[in-house]
Amino acid sequence: MNHFDAVIIGSGQAAPSLAVGLANRGQSVALIEGDKLGGTCVNSGCTPTKTLRKSARVAHMVRRAADFGVSTGAVTVDFPAAMARMRERVDTARRGLTAWLKRTKGVEVIHGWGSLAGFDENGRFIVSVGESKFSADKVFLNTGTRSFTPPVPGLENIDALDNASLLALDELPDHLIIVGGSYIGLEMGQIFRRLGSKVTVVHRSDRLAEREDEDVSEIIAKFFQDEGVTLHLNAKIAGVGRSMRGVLMTLEDGTEIAGSHVLFATGRAPNTDKLNLAAVGLETDSRGYVPTDAKLRTKVPNLWALGDVNRRGAFTHTSYHDHEIVLADLDKIKDRYQWKDADQRPTTYAMFTDPPLGRVGLSRTEARKLAAEGRNILIADMKMADISRAKEESETTGLIRIIVDGDSEAILGATVFGIAGDEIIAIFSNFMATGASYKIMQQALPVHPTVAELIPTILAGLKPLAAANA
Ligand SMILES: Cc1cc2nc3c(=O)[nH]c(=O)nc-3n(C[C@H](O)[C@H](O)[C@H](O)COP(=O)(O)OP(=O)(O)OC[C@H]3O[C@@H](n4cnc5c(N)ncnc54)[C@H](O)[C@@H]3O)c2cc1C
Numbered sequence: 001m002n003h004f005d006a007v008i009i010g011s012g013q014a015a016p017s018l019a020v021g022l023a024n025r026g027q028s029v030a031l032i033e034g035d036k037l038g039g040t041c042v043n044s045g046c047t048p049t050k051t052l053r054k055s056a057r058v059a060h061m062v063r064r065a066a067d068f069g070v071s072t073g074a075v076t077v078d079f080p081a082a083m084a085r086m087r088e089r090v091d092t093a094r095r096g097l098t099a100w101l102k103r104t105k106g107v108e109v110i111h112g113w114g115s116l117a118g119f120d121e122n123g124r125f126i127v128s129v130g131e132s133k134f135s136a137d138k139v140f141l142n143t144g145t146r147s148f149t150p151p152v153p154g155l156e157n158i159d160a161l162d163n164a165s166l167l168a169l170d171e172l173p174d175h176l177i178i179v180g181g182s183y184i185g186l187e188m189g190q191i192f193r194r195l196g197s198k199v200t201v202v203h204r205s206d207r208l209a210e211r212e213d214e215d216v217s218e219i220i221a222k223f224f225q226d227e228g229v230t231l232h233l234n235a236k237i238a239g240v241g242r243s244m245r246g247v248l249m250t251l252e253d254g255t256e257i258a259g260s261h262v263l264f265a266t267g268r269a270p271n272t273d274k275l276n277l278a279a280v281g282l283e284t285d286s287r288g289y290v291p292t293d294a295k296l297r298t299k300v301p302n303l304w305a306l307g308d309v310n311r312r313g314a315f316t317h318t319s320y321h322d323h324e325i326v327l328a329d330l331d332k333i334k335d336r337y338q339w340k341d342a343d344q345r346p347t348t349y350a351m352f353t354d355p356p357l358g359r360v361g362l363s364r365t366e367a368r369k370l371a372a373e374g375r376n377i378l379i380a381d382m383k384m385a386d387i388s389r390a391k392e393e394s395e396t397t398g399l400i401r402i403i404v405d406g407d408s409e410a411i412l413g414a415t416v417f418g419i420a421g422d423e424i425i426a427i428f429s430n431f432m433a434t435g436a437s438y439k440i441m442q443q444a445l446p447v448h449p450t451v452a453e454l455i456p457t458i459l460a461g462l463k464p465l466a467a468a469n470a
C-alpha cells in the first residue's frame with residue numbers, strides 16, 4: 001500500500017494551495033479529485049459566472065448606449081460566442097491549475113472518488129480510490145457542495161437545471177424559470193435576462209436575498225423588474241410538468257408559469273455521502289456537514305475539513321483562507337497580525353448582480369439586535385444617487401452603509417451596494433483587519449472623483465442606530 005504524509009480528498013479552493021504548501025514543507029501529498037480539477041469555483045461557479053456576467057453587462061451597456069450619447073444598431077447577443085468565451089476562460093484556469101500541481105515536486109494528483117476505509121495496523125488512515133488503497137498520516141477533506149433541489153411534485157418528469165447544467169447549455173433559453181432568489185438565482189437571472197432570455201424568479205420568501213437588509217432587497221427587486229424580470233415572491237410550488245413550451249410550473253395560489261427551462265438555485269448540499277466518514281468514527285451534523293473547531297480540526301486527530309463542507313464559509317475566499325489557517329496551525333505560527341482562526345474572521349462577500357453588493361461584517365438587521373441588547377451602535381448611510389462619481393457614470397442604483405461600535409470605535413460592518421461595490425468593500429475589510437478606530441479612516445485622503453471618496457463624509461454622519469432609524 002502506497003503511503004503519503006498527507007491525502008487531500010477533493011480539489012476545492014483550499015486543496016491546491018494546501019497541497020503545494022505541504023509539499024514545499026517536504027511532505028508527500030496525494031490530491032484526490034473525482035470530477036474536474038478546480039472544483040465548483042473554477043468549473044461551474046465563480047469563474048464561468050463572472051466571465052459570462054461580463055458579456056451580459058456589455059449587452060446591457062450597449063442597450064443603454066443612447067444614455068451616453070452613443071448610437072448603435074440593433075443589439076444582438078451571440079450566445080454561443082459568449083459561452084465559448086466563458087468556456088475558454090474556465091479551460092485556461094483549469095489548465096493553469098493542473099500544470100501548477102503537476103510541476104510541484106511531492107504532489108500526486110489521483111483521479112477518482114476518495115473515501116475513508118479505517119486505520120491500518122500503525123494507526124494511519126486508509127484512503128480508498130476505486131480499487132486502490134493508500135495510507136496517510138494526515139487527511140484533509142475539501143469536497144465542497146453540490147446543488148440541492150427541494151422535493152417538488154412532478155420533478156422527475158422534467159429536465160431541471162442546476163448551475164452546472166445551465167452553464168453547459170448551447171442554446172439560449174427562451175424563458176428561464178429560476179427557483180430561488182438568492183446568490184445563484186439573482187446572478188444567473190440577471191445574466192440570462194441580459195443575454196436575451198425571458199426570466200421569471202420564483203422565490204419562497206417575501207423578499208429577494210432575504211439575508212440582506214430590507215432596503216437592499218427592495219433595490220434588487222426594483223432593478224430586476226426594471227430590466228423585465230418577473231418576480232413571484234412568497235411563492236410555493238405546487239408542481240411541475242412537461243408542456244408544449246418545455247415546462248409548466250404551477251404555484252399553490254394557482255398561478256401557472258410556462259417556461260422553456262427551469263433552474264433550481266435553492267441552496268447546496270455537502271459532498272460527504274461518498275466519504276464513508278463512519279469508518280474513522282466521524283459523524284456529520286444533521287445536514288451532512290463536518291463539524292470542526294476554529295482551526296478546522298475535526299474530532300478525529302489528524303483529520304481536517306476545509307471549505308464549504310465545514311459550514312464555516314460558503315465562498316472561495318473562505319475556503320482558500322481555511323488552508324492558511326491549517327498551514328499556520330501546523331507551522332505553529334502565532335502571528336498577531338493574522339486571523340488564523342475561522343471564528344475570528346468577519347463574514348465578507350460580494351453578490352455579483354449589477355450593481356454588485358459588497359458586504360463585510362454586520363448588516364443593519366444584525367446590528368439592530370446588538371443595539372437592542374444595549375450596545376452603543378452607530379450607523380451611517382448614503383445613497384449612491386448622492387455620490388458624484390455614480391452620477392457621472394449614470395449608475396446611481398444602491399447605497400453605502402457603515403456600522404460602528406460607538407465605544408471601541410471599531411468598524412463592525414459595511415455594505416457597499418452599487419458601482420464597484422465588490423471592489424470598494426475591501427477598503428472596509430482591510431481596515432477592519434487592523435482593528436483601528438474609524439476616526440483614522442476618516443483622516444485618510446481619498447482620490448477624487450471616486451465612489452470611495454465619500455467614505456469620510458459618510459463616517460462624519462454616524463448616528464446612534466435607533467435614532468438613525470427612528
Ligand atoms: C454558480 C456559483 C457561483 C459562485 N460564485 C462565487 C463567487 O463569485 N465568489 C465566491 O467566493 N464563491 C462563489 N461560489 C461559491 C464557491 O464556488 C464555493 O464556495 C467554493 O468553490 C468553495 O468550495 P470548496 O473549496 O468547499 O470546494 P469545491 O470548489 O466545491 O470543490 C470540491 C471538489 O471536491 C470534489 N469531490 C467531492 N467529493 C469527492 C470525493 N469523495 N473524492 C474526490 N473528490 C471529491 C468535487 O468533485 C469538487 O471538484 C459560487 C458557487 C456557485 C455554485
Ligand SMILES: NC(=O)c1ccc[n+]([C@@H]2O[C@H](COP(=O)([O-])OP(=O)(O)OC[C@H]3O[C@@H](n4cnc5c(N)ncnc54)[C@H](O)[C@@H]3O)[C@@H](O)[C@H]2O)c1
Nearest residue numbers: 150180182183184185202203204265266267314350351352
Ligand atoms: N457571489 C458569490 O459569492 C456567490 C455566487 C453564487 C453562489 N454562491 C454560493 O453558493 C451557495 C448557494 O447559493 P444559492 O443561491 O443556491 O443558495 P442560498 O442558500 O443562498 O439561497 C437559496 C434561496 O432559495 C430559496 N428557496 C429555497 N427553496 C425554495 C423553494 N422551494 N422555492 C422557492 N425558493 C426557494 C431560499 O429562500 C433562498 O433564498 C451560497 O451559499 C453562496 O455562498 C456565492
